[in-house]
Amino acid sequence: xxxxxxxxxxVAAIExxxxxxxxxxxxxxxxxxxxLNGRLLDMAAFQAARRSGRLPLRVYLALLAGPDGILDECxxxxxxxxxxxxxxxxxxxxxxxxxxxxxxxxxxxxxxxNDRNNRGIFIYSDKEMxxxxxxxxxxxxxxxxxxxxxAAIEQVLLAYERAMAGGHSELRHRIEHCGFGTxxxxxxLRDAGILPIPQPCFISxxxxxxxxxxxxxxxxxxxxxxxxxxxxxxxxxxxxSPICPPDTLANLASMxxxxxxxxxxxxxxxxxxxxxxxxxxxxxxxYASHSEKYKGRLLPGxxxxxxxxxxxxxxxxxxxxxxxxxxxxxxxxHIAFDRLGACSG
Numbered sequence: 001x002x003x004x005x006x007x008x009x010x011v012a013a014i015e016x017x018x019x020x021x022x023x024x025x026x027x028x029x030x031x032x033x034x035x036l037n038g039r040l041l042d043m044a045a046f047q048a049a050r051r052s053g054r055l056p057l058r059v060y061l062a063l064l065a066g067p068d069g070i071l072d073e074c075x076x077x078x079x080x081x082x083x084x085x086x087x088x089x090x091x092x093x094x095x096x097x098x099x100x101x102x103x104x105x106x107x108x109x110x111x112x113x114n115d116r117n118n119r120g121i122f123i124y125s126d127k128e129m130x131x132x133x134x135x136x137x138x139x140x141x142x143x144x145x146x147x148x149x150x151a152a153i154e155q156v157l158l159a160y161e162r163a164m165a166g167g168h169s170e171l172r173h174r175i176e177h178c179g180f181g182t183x184x185x186x187x188x189l190r191d192a193g194i195l196p197i198p199q200p201c202f203i204s205x206x207x208x209x210x211x212x213x214x215x216x217x218x219x220x221x222x223x224x225x226x227x228x229x230x231x232x233x234x235x236x237x238x239x240x241s242p243i244c245p246p247d248t249l250a251n252l253a254s255m256x257x258x259x260x261x262x263x264x265x266x267x268x269x270x271x272x273x274x275x276x277x278x279x280x281x282x283x284x285x286x287y288a289s290h291s292e293k294y295k296g297r298l299l300p301g302x303x304x305x306x307x308x309x310x311x312x313x314x315x316x317x318x319x320x321x322x323x324x325x326x327x328x329x330x331x332x333x334h335i336a337f338d339r340l341g342a343c344s345g
Contacts, residue, residue, distance in 0.1 A: 196228055210222065221267060226271065
């Protein structure tokens with residue numbers, strides 16, 4: 001096994017990752033699994049980076065819950081959703097319901113096309129999931145659960161609905177990925193105010209793999225950005241880096257084209273326009289992290305978090321967007337990335 005990181009090494013890693021993200025115009029990020037690698041070291045490193053001025057962008061922390069998680073320790077320390085400040089804020093309790101389509105481990109109601117005896121896996125039984133979700137919500141946590149297959153989405157949705165019947169609905173609970181749900185599940189998500197947190201770049205990177213695994217039709221209906229938006233569900237698009245690169249422009253482009261790696265279009269009817277695509281990566285992310293009052297839009301009184309691009313992406317054809325470069329990234333009014341060295345002096 002690799003030796004554990006020291007605190008200084010972990011802080012340096014946060015700095016390095018932040019610099020990389022800033023080069024893509026990213027001013028805010030969610031760490032989707034605090035505690036997954038270094039347990040409480042992860043939390044200590046973020047806190048140390050913030051204290052020492054080595055955190056150049058805004059971070060929302062998803063805390064690993066479940067039997068191997070760090071939620072008990074964090075809760076005892078008062079680290080509950082909303083604690084912190086505008087640069088380092090405690091976010092949701094993070095749970096996992098299933099695996100991935102490419103690994104044939106996403107829990108599906110129908111078998112995989114190229115693995116007919118397999119419908120994927122569940123991490124927890126229905127009762128275990130319901131108990132975990134209820135416990136997290138009762139402690140005041142927003143809950144964010146990884147669920148990709150429709151059977152996993154159903155398990156999570158039932159657990160959320162049951163727990164939210166007793167309140168806790170104001171916390172904007174989320175389903176991370178939420179890729180292969182049904183129309184009936186979409187209606188229930190909308191009615192409960194549960195947010196889908198998709199990765200549009202999964203289509204551009206893995207669309208062909210998905211089509212092999214579950215067919216082109218189900219792939220075309222997956223990550224249904226247009227339907228979510230038309231149902232006012234505020235999907236917050238992300239990269240799931242390192243599963244996809246944190247390339248914001250490529251992610252934007254994937255929402256406009258829905259082209260897989262081979263050039264096949266999966267779900268033309270779920271493409272959206274550039275204005276809507278930008279909103280999924282700005283305001284919707286702020287809303288999903290309880291931060292829309294101070295960031296997510298270019299308005300008087302909001303944070304001056306701005307990505308400056310080398311061209312007007314609203315004037316481009318969909319296929320031209322991904323070649324756009326980020327010239328500079330401004331965070332809280334300060335230049336945090338300057339590709340050409342043109343912003344200084």
